[in-house]
Each structure stands twice: as C-alpha cells, then as structure tokens.
Amino acid sequence: MSVSAKHQEEVRKLERVRGEIIAQREAIGAPYTGKDVTEQVLDDLRQQKKKRLEIAEREPYFGRLDFREDGHAAAMPLYIGKTGVGEEESQKPLVIDWRAPISSLFYSFTGGDAAVSYDSPDGIVNGRVFLKRNLLVRDGELQRVVDSYEEGQDNAALTTDEFLLHRLGESKDNKLKDIVSTIQQEQDAIIRTEKNKAVFIQGVAGSGKTTVALHRLAYLLYRYKDRVRAERMMILAPSRMFLDYISGVLPELGVGDIRQTTFEEWAVELLEGTVVQESHAAALERWFERKTTREEREGAPGRIKGSVAYAQKLRESLAGFEESLIPDEEFSPYPGIKLSAVQIRAWFREEPAEEPIMKRRERLLNRLKRWMEIQLGRGRWGDKTIKAAATAKWKSYSNKVPSLTAAEFYRLRFPGDAAYKPSASKRKPTVVPREDLPVLAFLHLRLYGTPEPAYDHIVIDEAQDYSPLQLSVLANRQRLPSLTVLGDLQQGIHDYAGIRSWKELADLFPESDTAYYELDRSYRSTTEIIEFANRILAGMEGEAKPAVPVFRSGEPVECVPLAKGPAALAAETARTIRAWSGEPGLSTIAVLCRTADGSKRLHAELKKLGTEASLLQADQQAYSGGVTIVPAYLSKGLEFDAVLIADADELSYGPEDAKLLYVACTRALHRLKLLFQGEPSPLIGENSGR
Numbered sequence: 001m002s003v004s005a006k007h008q009e010e011v012r013k014l015e016r017v018r019g020e021i022i023a024q025r026e027a028i029g030a031p032y033t034g035k036d037v038t039e040q041v042l043d044d045l046r047q048q049k050k051k052r053l054e055i056a057e058r059e060p061y062f063g064r065l066d067f068r069e070d071g072h073a074a075a076m077p078l079y080i081g082k083t084g085v086g087e088e089e090s091q092k093p094l095v096i097d098w099r100a101p102i103s104s105l106f107y108s109f110t111g112g113d114a115a116v117s118y119d120s121p122d123g124i125v126n127g128r129v130f131l132k133r134n135l136l137v138r139d140g141e142l143q144r145v146v147d148s149y150e151e152g153q154d155n156a157a158l159t160t161d162e163f164l165l166h167r168l169g170e171s172k173d174n175k176l177k178d179i180v181s182t183i184q185q186e187q188d189a190i191i192r193t194e195k196n197k198a199v200f201i202q203g204v205a206g207s208g209k210t211t212v213a214l215h216r217l218a219y220l221l222y223r224y225k226d227r228v229r230a231e232r233m234m235i236l237a238p239s240r241m242f243l244d245y246i247s248g249v250l251p252e253l254g255v256g257d258i259r260q261t262t263f264e265e266w267a268v269e270l271l272e273g274t275v276v277q278e279s280h281a282a283a284l285e286r287w288f289e290r291k292t293t294r295e296e297r298e299g300a301p302g303r304i305k306g307s308v309a310y311a312q313k314l315r316e317s318l319a320g321f322e323e324s325l326i327p328d329e330e331f332s333p334y335p336g337i338k339l340s341a342v343q344i345r346a347w348f349r350e351e352p353a354e355e356p357i358m359k360r361r362e363r364l365l366n367r368l369k370r371w372m373e374i375q376l377g378r379g380r381w382g383d384k385t386i387k388a389a390a391t392a393k394w395k396s397y398s399n400k401v402p403s404l405t406a407a408e409f410y411r412l413r414f415p416g417d418a419a420y421k422p423s424a425s426k427r428k429p430t431v432v433p434r435e436d437l438p439v440l441a442f443l444h445l446r447l448y449g450t451p452e453p454a455y456d457h458i459v460i461d462e463a464q465d466y467s468p469l470q471l472s473v474l475a476n477r478q479r480l481p482s483l484t485v486l487g488d489l490q491q492g493i494h495d496y497a498g499i500r501s502w503k504e505l506a507d508l509f510p511e512s513d514t515a516y517y518e519l520d521r522s523y524r525s526t527t528e529i530i531e532f533a534n535r536i537l538a539g540m541e542g543e544a545k546p547a548v549p550v551f552r553s554g555e556p557v558e559c560v561p562l563a564k565g566p567a568a569l570a571a572e573t574a575r576t577i578r579a580w581s582g583e584p585g586l587s588t589i590a591v592l593c594r595t596a597d598g599s600k601r602l603h604a605e606l607k608k609l610g611t612e613a614s615l616l617q618a619d620q621q622a623y624s625g626g627v628t629i630v631p632a633y634l635s636k637g638l639e640f641d642a643v644l645i646a647d648a649d650e651l652s653y654g655p656e657d658a659k660l661l662y663v664a665c666t667r668a669l670h671r672l673k674l675l676f677q678g679e680p681s682p683l684i685g686e687n688s689g690r
C-alpha cells in the first residue's frame with residue numbers, strides 16, 4: 001500500500017473512532033447535583049469515564065498492531081490508546097488500553113515473522129504480527145503514520161526508532177510527559193512487573209526511571225482493579241518542586257487521587273503535629289554551600305542514624321522501655337483492694353504484642369479502671385468520695401506508667417544523638433533536623449502506630465538518597481511488600497545520608513519478594529551530551545556504568561574559558577541566554593551554579609545587564625520553565641532543553657564532585673555548555689578543549 005493510501009485509510013478509521021468517542025462523551029450529561037447517594041456514586045463513575053473520553057478524543061490511539069492469534073483465519077488490526085474504548089452497541093473493542101495484556105506485544109515486538117506470545121489472564125496466547133504502526137494524532141488530527149514492521153516488506157528500510165527519535169527531539173516545557181506511545185521493551189518489563197514485589201530500578205540519568213514508575217502506578221491500578229486503590233498508593237519524591245514537575249503525567253494517564261509527598265512531610269504528618277522539620281534550605285546549605293571532607297560525609301548523622309545497626313539499637317531500646325514500663329509497685333485504689341506489679345505485668349503481656357506500645361498501655365490502664373470498679377462494687381463506686389479517691393489513685397498510678405512522644409523518647413533514651421531541643425511549650429511542636437525524622441517516624445510507629453490503612457503500593461524516587469531505616473519505616477506501612485524503588489547511585493550527591501549499594505535496601509526484604517532492574521539507555525540527551533557526561537563518570541571512584549545513548553545527534557558540547565571576575569561571567573552568560581532564546585527548539589534554559597550563593601550573585605549581575613531569569617531556591621513549590629538559574633544540587637531530577645554550567649572550574653568541581661557535575665551535565669536535552677574561569681575542573685580536563 002502506498003504511503004498516501006495508508007494515510008487515507010487511517011484518516012477514515014480515525015474519523016469513525018472519534019465519531020464514536022464524541023457520541024459517547026456527549027451522551028454523558030452534566031454532573032449530578034442531587035442528594036441520592038446511589039445516583040452520586042454512579043455519576044462519579046460516569047464523570048470519570050467522561051474525563052477519559054475527553055483525553056481519548058484528542059488522541060484516541062497511538063499505535064496499531066495487526067495480530068493473528070493461532071487458530072484464527074485472519075489478522076485483526078488492534079488500535080492501542082491511553083484508554084480502552086468499546087463500541088456502545090456491539091461492545092466490540094475499538095481501542096485497546098495500553099495496559100491490557102495484549103498491548104504488551106506492541107511494546108515488546110521488534111520485528112520479524114517469528115511466533116510471538118503474550119500473557120493473558122487465561123494463559124499464554126500465541127500468534128503472529130503482520131504490521132506494527134505508530135500513529136501520531138494531535139488534537140484529533142492524524143499527523144504522522146510510521147510503520148516499523150510490515151509483513152513481506154523490506155523491513156530493514158523501515159525505521160524502527162524514527163518515532164522515538166521524533167519524540168525525543170521535541171523541546172520540553174516545565175512538566176514531565178507521559179510516554180505511552182514510545183515505551184521501550186526494557187521499560188515495559190518493569191511497568192508490568194507483578195504487584196507484590198519490592199522492585200529496585202538502578203538507571204542511568206535520563207533512562208526514564210521517574211516516568212516508568214508513574215506508568216507502573218497506572219498499570220497496577222488497571223491490572224489489579226479490585227485490589228489496589230489510588231488513595232492507598234503514595235509517591236515519595238525529594239521536594240515539592242519535583243512533585244510539581246511530575247504532576248502532569250498521572251492525570252494524562254487518567255489516574256487521580258494518588259498522594260504525592262516528600263518523606264519529610266509524610267513523617268511530620270505521621271508524628272501528628274508533635275514536630276516540624278528544620279528548613280530544607282538550611283539542611284542543604286550544610287552539605288553544599290561549602291566543601292566537605294569524605295570523613296565528614298561518612299560520619300554524617302544521617303548515615304549513622306539511618307543504618308540497619310541503628311535500627312536495631314532503637315528496637316532494643318524500645319524493648320527495654322516496654323520491659324520497664326510497669327512500675328515496681330502494686331496498684332491499690334482502696335484499702336484492702338490491690339493488684340501486684342507481677343499481676344499487672346502479666347496483664348500487660350496479654351495485650352497483643354504487635355499492637356503499638358502506647359496503645360497497649362492505654363488498654364491496660366482501662367482494664368485496671370474496670371477492675372477497680374468491679375472490685376469496689378456498685379455500693380462503694382456509687383459513693384462520690386470513695387469514687388473520687390479511687391480515681392485519683394488510678395490517675396496517680398497511670399502517671400507512673402510513662403507515656404512519651406517519639407521526640408521525648410528519643411531525647412530521653414539517646415541524649416547524645418537527638419539533635420534538637422524540646423519545644424519550650426507543650427503546645428508548640430519541636431523543630432527537628434531532617435536526619436532525625438526517620439528515627440522519630442520509626443519510634444512513633446512502634447509507640448503509637450497509625451489509624452491510616454496500609455499502603456497498596458509506594459513509589460520512592462531518588463531512592464539512592466534513602467537510608468535502610470527510612471525504607472524499613474515505609475515498608476512497615478504495608479501488609480505485603482509492593483514498592484517501586486528507583487534511583488541512580490552515580491547521582492548519589494546526598495551520600496551523607498543515602499546508600500552506596502542497592503543491597504543495603506534490598507536486604508530488608510526476603511529475596512523472593514524483590515526484583516532488580518537496570519536501565520542503561522538514556523533517552524533524555526543527545527549522543528554528544530551523554531558521551532561528555534560519561535567521561536565525567538569515568539573519573540568517579542568505583543565502577544562507573546556509562547549511559548548508552550539512543551542515537552540522536554546534536555551540537556557538540558562547548559567548554560569556554562573566561563577572563564576572571566563576575567562581569568566576564570555575567571556577560572558570557574547573558575550572551576549565551578540571548579543566543580539560545582532565539583532558537584526555536586530551546587524553550588527551557590537553565591544556568592547551573594555550584595552553590596545557592598553563586599546562583600544569587602550571578603542572578604544579581606544578570607539583572608544589572610537587563611537579562612531576565614528566575615532564581616530557583618530550595619523550599620520552592622514549583623518550577624515554571626523559561627530561563628532559570630539553579631544551584632546544581634537542586635537541578636536533580638529536572639531537565640532543560642539547554643544547560644549552561646557557569647562555574648566548571650577546578651575550585652567549584654574538584655575530583656570529589658564528579659557526581660554533582662554528572663548530575664548537572666545530564667540535565668540537558670539538546671544543548672550543553674560549560675564556562676570556567678582560571679583552571680577548568682579536572683573532571684572535564686581533557687574535554688575542556690585546552
């Protein structure tokens with residue numbers, strides 16, 4: 001079939017499918033506003049469907065696969081889209097959801113006439129593929145038709161990756177996007193991993209880890225409809241700004257209501273207002289605004305307190321506390337009526353051990369109260385004076401059974417470790433440093449538990465910055481392990497708190513409950529940028545894993561020496577911003593500085609020159625795109641069309657800063673330039689053009 005005939009065929013098909021989608025959408029009226037509860041529930045479902053149809057109307061599908069199942073006479077064209085659509089009358093599928101079992105063929109098929117198979121709920125289905133076609137539909141218009149496999153054609157000439165490259169070449173705005181139309185085979189395998197696993201993903205910068213984790217949530221909600229609920233899922237990311245950056249993906253995949261937060265916010269909430277965390281900026285300042293030594297990082301409180309050994313110390317301390325909870329004295333609410341310490345301890349032990357300690361304490365004290373009432377009998381209990389005196393005795397006894405908040409417990413039992421002062425007033429929360437939050441969360445769960453239901457699934461992004469203690473606190477909030485834990489050890493710039501090997505985290509689970517994946521291909525940057533960043537990696541200690549580029553060539557990376565002084569830096573920065581701003585493909589531009597202080601100074605200098613740029617700071621809620629000046633350590637997880645590294649000199653980036661410079665360079669999609677005053681950083685030495 002000729003190219004234009006194919007196009008015509010697809011235009012007709014698109015018209016038919018969109019006609020059906022529009023008709024179905026229009027048939028769903030305005031939201032129900034009445035009081036009938038059943039009707040409200042039904043309408044909720046209708047309105048959700050309407051939202052999905054609205055997305056489908058713009059882009060009903062992105063792929064077509066002609067598949068002949070074994071035993072069937074003809075191949076069936078299957079159209080694959082973000083949401084499944086069935087014909088209203090016949091209920092025949094018009095569009096198949098990308099998460100359906102059969103759609104996995106679309107992602108895993110890479111050509112050839114060999115038999116293929118996919119896992120369906122009824123078992124393995126075998127068959128053959130006759131056509132794999134990518135379709136680009138934007139706002140209801142068919143824009144591109146690209147075949148990556150057609151039976152009987154010279155498929156070597158068919159462009160397998162043309163569609164992907166087209167997508168990667170697009171410029172980015174300030175939000176991460178979904179990738180349903182171009183999910184790669186190795187990514188699809190992760191997305192479709194069974195629910196009850198702790199899935200660890202080690203992936204190079206730009207390999208799609210964050211994106212894949214979000215698609216996995218959408219997959220789990222579809223595949224395990226009856227068992228998982230969006231309200232019982234949670235995404236943990238390093239900052240509010242990062243969460244804002246990824247916030248568009250799930251709604252675009254038709255998924256809502258998933259809690260997205262940072263570990264620290266989650267912990268503070270768990271601790272029920274008893275503590276607040278010190279500012280994020282202050283915490284970062286400690287590690288990034290001045291040079292730190294390896295000894296400082298190794299011996300950092302976050303690493304020690306986050307270790308498995310420390311968790312054990314906390315457990316032992318809790319056990320000791322529990323053991324000594326009941327005072328060594330009898331309880332006697334009235335002369336002649338008494339209960340020995342031995343008896344009270346025995347009662348305490350009867351409480352279920354898996355219940356939090358303070359809950360058991362409360363139940364024990366209530367039991368004592370009931371016992372007291374019964375022993376005194378109706379006559380004496382009815383006597384106001386006797387009742388008041390007995391109750392006072394009970395209160396006084398209760399006061400001797402300690403009740404502590406997590407923050408009080410930690411300060412009392414680990415006075416040398418707790419790095420905060422108690423708040424001056426009981427009603428005011430205690431301000432605690434970030435590294436103490438995991439400890440307090442751990443203690444709180446053992447002491448008080450939480451009324452919140454367990455989580456069905458938890459996603460942890462940038463997990464190389466997590467400690468084993470943090471992960472174990474989270475895993476304790478699940479009945480069965482079901483987590484997606486992703487990160488990149490090579491980007492572990494917070495190594496004063498995080499791990500050095502995934503084993504540290506994976507060891508928390510039985511091996512049969514874990515799955516480990518590595519992603520080596522980088523989709524974000526051009527080949528030139530990836531190769532440049534790989535050379536920085538090579539300078540890193542330990543075994544470096546270079547990223548493999550998807551072949552997408554761009555401009556060479558530039559390293560430019562500058563004369564000394566802030567004026568020369570500002571002038572060159574302004575010139576670069578001007579030049580890049582004039583290029584159509586470059587809509588987000590970042591200037592990265594080693595420190596927040598340096599970023600502020602450059603921002604002020606640029607202002608003097610009349611160059612507009614926004615300054616990105618820790619504790620910021622959102623990243624708005626355009627031209628931004630960013631401290632390198634805050635750029636982690638984000639990406640920009642073009643990146644200018646303003647201070648790639650030997651003082652800013654010494655050999656121990658390889659991870660930070662690697663993070664900085666890998667933020668760039670299409671363009672990367674590094675400036676240096678004085679000697680270039682040894683990390684780019686040979687690349688610097690000198």
Ligand SMILES: Nc1ncnc2c1ncn2[C@@H]1O[C@H](COP(=O)(O)OP(=O)(O)OP(=O)(O)O)[C@@H](O)[C@H]1O
Binds near residue numbers: 167183666
């Ligand atoms: N299969 C794909 N098709 C199209 N684009 C993709 C694909 N996989 C990843 N990308 C793109 O690559 C970029 C990097 O993705 P993402 O931010 O999820 O990677 P990451 O591994 O989390 O990166 P980092 O560790 O550097 O933060 C994004 O722009 C994403 O849209």
